[in-house]
Amino acid sequence: MPAPHGGVLKDLVARDAAKHDALLKESGTLVQWTLTARQICDAELILNGGFSPLDGFLNESDYLGVVNESRLKSGALWTIPITLDVSATFGASLKPNQRITLTQDGEIPIAILTVQDVYKPDKSLEAEKVFRGDPEHPAIVYLNETAGEYYVGGSLEAIQLPVHYDYPGLRKTPAQLRLEFQSRNWDRVVAFQTRNPMHRAHRELTVRAARETNSKVLIHPVVGLTKPGDIDHHTRVRVYQEIIKRYPNGIAFLSLLPLAMRMAGDREAVWHAIIRKNYGASHFIVGRDHAGPGSNSKGVDFYGPYDAQELVESYKNELEIQVVPFRMVTYLPDEDRYAPIDEIDTSKTRTLNISGTELRRRLRLGGDIPDWFSYPEVVKVLRESNPPRPKQGFAIVIPNDIKVPANQLSIALLSTFLQFGGGRFYKIFEHHNSDANLLSLIPDLIQSGTGLIVPSEWDQSKAAVKHQNLYKLGTDIKLDASDANNINHIVQKVVLFLEDNGYLVF
Numbered sequence: 323m324p325a326p327h328g329g330v331l332k333d334l335v336a337r338d339a340a341k342h343d344a345l346l347k348e349s350g351t352l353v354q355w356t357l358t359a360r361q362i363c364d365a366e367l368i369l370n371g372g373f374s375p376l377d378g379f380l381n382e383s384d385y386l387g388v389v390n391e392s393r394l395k396s397g398a399l400w401t402i403p404i405t406l407d408v409s410a411t412f413g414a415s416l417k418p419n420q421r422i423t424l425t426q427d428g429e430i431p432i433a434i435l436t437v438q439d440v441y442k443p444d445k446s447l448e449a450e451k452v453f454r455g456d457p458e459h460p461a462i463v464y465l466n467e468t469a470g471e472y473y474v475g476g477s478l479e480a481i482q483l484p485v486h487y488d489y490p491g492l493r494k495t496p497a498q499l500r501l502e503f504q505s506r507n508w509d510r511v512v513a514f515q516t517r518n519p520m521h522r523a524h525r526e527l528t529v530r531a532a533r534e535t536n537s538k539v540l541i542h543p544v545v546g547l548t549k550p551g552d553i554d555h556h557t558r559v560r561v562y563q564e565i566i567k568r569y570p571n572g573i574a575f576l577s578l579l580p581l582a583m584r585m586a587g588d589r590e591a592v593w594h595a596i597i598r599k600n601y602g603a604s605h606f607i608v609g610r611d612h613a614g615p616g617s618n619s620k621g622v623d624f625y626g627p628y629d630a631q632e633l634v635e636s637y638k639n640e641l642e643i644q645v646v647p648f649r650m651v652t653y654l655p656d657e658d659r660y661a662p663i664d665e666i667d668t669s670k671t672r673t674l675n676i677s678g679t680e681l682r683r684r685l686r687l688g689g690d691i692p693d694w695f696s697y698p699e700v701v702k703v704l705r706e707s708n709p710p711r712p713k714q715g716f717a718i719v720i721p722n723d724i725k726v727p728a729n730q731l732s733i734a735l736l737s738t739f740l741q742f743g744g745g746r747f748y749k750i751f752e753h754h755n756s757d758a759n760l761l762s763l764i765p766d767l768i769q770s771g772t773g774l775i776v777p778s779e780w781d782q783s784k785a786a787v788k789h790q791n792l793y794k795l796g797t798d799i800k801l802d803a804s805d806a807n808n809i810n811h812i813v814q815k816v817v818l819f820l821e822d823n824g825y826l827v828f
Contacts, residue, residue, distance in 0.1 A: 328375030334480040349423040349431040363546035363582035370495040379406035381475025382441040401589040413472030458618040494577040500602040510537035513603035517548040521696040526660040539574040547582040557707040564699040585615040587625035588633035609648035711824030715768035
């Protein structure tokens with residue numbers, strides 16, 4: 323088992339256990355900062371040692387070293403800036419050596435930070451150096467639109483880890499996972515990073531990696547923040563709990579990682595390797611386009627397919643963890659087995675594969691997902707969370723300039739929908755334009771499978787409500803001039819639109 327990065331596991335919870343009561347008492351007397359979702363993830367991995375050798379949020383000197391050289395001031399390799407971003411107002415109120423309480427949800431004190439410095443980062447430099455500068459990169463969007471104006475650097479003293487109410491038995495800290503490996507006599511462990519559901523190909527490639535390295539397998543999925551639009555972690559964990567049963571007994575272990583991904587491609591791959599070393603893995607699978615967010619709106623990839631593997635390989639002597647390049651596998655139907663694509667002559671051998679896009683299409687339409695691609699138990703979980711179109715919710719928004727009475731049109735639509743049955747709940751959703759909290763329920767109701775009729779529009783500047791199953795009459799559902807004055811004609815247009823898009827099946 324490799325030593326932690328930097329030589330010592332910085333388990334701050336264990337280090338500060340003796341003064342826990344004093345820190346908890348002091349926390350109630352200090353200025354508080356409520357951590358954002360990303361900051362909670364970062365704080366947890368600082369406190370539990372997953373980010374060793376860090377013992378706090380980066381001060382300006384360390385920050386600049388990471389941004390420009392991928393190194394801390396000490397010289398240690400570190401590729402992603404771990405920063406506590408705050409508002410200008412809060413930042414201006416702080417002084418060096420001041421102690422502040424970091425809280426979860428404004429209620430649970432998890433640590434006390436001693437301020438070293440407060441600095442205004444050059445976000446354009448961070449965007450260019452760390453994320454390659456494309457303004458559409460999700461980390462750069464977050465940097466420019468969400469992150470605070472100032473960063474606070476300082477060391478942490480642990481009160482407790484953030485509270486999670488889900489999967490407590492699967493959330494192993496680095497110390498716990500190292501102890502688990504020791505108790506099982508696992509001295510060689512290959513870690514697999516994922517933010518997606520796993521299917522038969524993933525099981526095959528991880529078993530192959532274990533065979534090639536004579537190692538056990540750690541399935542170590544991210545359950546913090548991932549790429550916007552990813553499948554929620556609850557669905558994914560249910561999938562992992564099913565697929566772990568498909569490994570030979572005693573070869574694989576599942577543990578969840580509370581990481582906030584930055585989707586930083588090659589730099590993130592190095593970061594992932596460091597984290598897995600801290601968790602006790604001796605080997606780490608680095609995938610094709612590892613931790614890349616795909617391509618921008620012009621179709622240009624943010625990262626090259628092998629950038630991550632090449633950068634991790636260049637640091638292999640410092641990382642002290644063996645890198646296992648991800649080998650894409652494909653299904654051979656004539657032999658009923660998977661094999662690495664680079665070992666197959668595809669001009670002579672028939673292969674099958676289902677892309678992520680095609681899988682989502684089949685889930686949406688209720689199409690067949692064959693056993694050679696995934697396991698029935700996994701498909702069942704995915705169908706529960708991704709029902710086909712006839713089971714999905716939707717919202718029909720009536721524009722303010724509609725020529726017929728909006729109230730009567732709403733009643734006509736509701737009455738028509740209720741005729742069809744099918745198990746979907748339908749509702750007229752009335753709102754006040756300024757009630758952002760009420761409007762925010764629309765995506766949740768759609769997600770629950772409800773068919774909504776919204777009698778009026780709202781000011782998007784006050785409440786930006788978005789969902790792919792939200793449709794506006796006259797824009798998404800086209801109305802001819804001859805239809806606009808007739809409620810029955812409009813209702814028929816809506817019904818046929820919903821049938822064409824799979825929401826209604828007759």
